[in-house]
Every structure is written in C-alpha cells, then in structure tokens.
Amino acid sequence: MRISVTIDSDLLKRFDQTINKKKYENRSKAFRDLVTNFLIEEEWQSLTTKVIGFVTLLYNHDTKRITEKITDIQHEMSKNIISTMHIHVDRHNCVEMIAIRGLPHELTQISDRLISLKGVKHGKLVISSIENDRD
Numbered sequence: 001m002r003i004s005v006t007i008d009s010d011l012l013k014r015f016d017q018t019i020n021k022k023k024y025e026n027r028s029k030a031f032r033d034l035v036t037n038f039l040i041e042e043e044w045q046s047l048t049t050k051v052i053g054f055v056t057l058l059y060n061h062d063t064k065r066i067t068e069k070i071t072d073i074q075h076e077m078s079k080n081i082i083s084t085m086h087i088h089v090d091r092h093n094c095v096e097m098i099a100i101r102g103l104p105h106e107l108t109q110i111s112d113r114l115i116s117l118k119g120v121k122h123g124k125l126v127i128s129s130i131e132n133d134r135d
C-alpha cells in the first residue's frame with residue numbers, strides 16, 4: 001500500500017542522513033524496518049515468558065544522591081536483580097551494569113526508573129535471553 005506521511009523537515013533531513021549512512025536504497029525500506037522493529041518491541045512487552053537482560057548506566061557520581069538512588073531501586077527490586085558490576089571510569093564517571101530477570105514489562109519498568117534518574121548520561125536495556133524452564 002502507498003501512504004503519505006507528514007514529517008517535520010528537520011526530522012526528515014536527519015532520517016535521510018541516517019538511512020544513507022546505513023546504506024538504505026530508499027526511504028520505504030527504512031520505514032518498513034522501523035515499523036517492524038516497533039511492532040516487535042510492543043509484542044515483547046506483552047510476553048508472559050521470563051527473560052534475562054542487562055541495564056547499562058553511565059552516570060556522573062557527583063550528582064546529588066545518585067549512587068544512593070541507584071542502590072535503593074536495586075534493593076527494592078531485589079527479586080529481579082541478579083547481580084551488579086560497577087566500573088569507576090574516571091574521576092567523575094561510573095558505569096553500572098545490572099543483570100535483571102523477570103517479565104519483559106518488569107525489566108522495562110526497572111530500567112526506565114534507573115535511566116530516567118537525574119545524572120544518568122546514557123542508559124540502555126538489552127534483553128538477552130528467554131529463561132527456559134525445561135532445562
């Protein structure tokens with residue numbers, strides 16, 4: 001089907017630059033891939049199978065109470081937290097990698113809370129595997 005889309009010119013310019021970098025031959029293919037990824041992500045959220053994932057946080061530990069807040073959330077969610085690795089990157093920056101298990105929407109909720117904390121410069125949730133009860 002052909003559809004027409006209204007989009008801000010600045011956003012379209014950035015989209016075109018990015019799809020050129022990714023070697024897409026046209027916008028339609030890039031758009032279809034985006035829609036597919038969006039739908040897959042939504043389907044993930046409704047899964048009732050437990051998964052394991054990692055939240056990676058880069059933050060400035062000078063930000064008021066940030067270390068405490070990150071620790072508090074992990075204690076509160078201790079049934080979902082498997083383990084944590086902390087890296088002191090330089091004088092101010094820390095990376096925390098937190099392994100978590102649970103339903104996809106639980107992982108998303110926990111990572112959203114962590115990533116939205118003031119002082120977190122970058123954060124990402126990667127869902128790595130599905131827990132298999134048969135093994």
Ligand code: NI
Pocket residue numbers: 061086087088089093094095
């Ligand atoms: Ni540190």
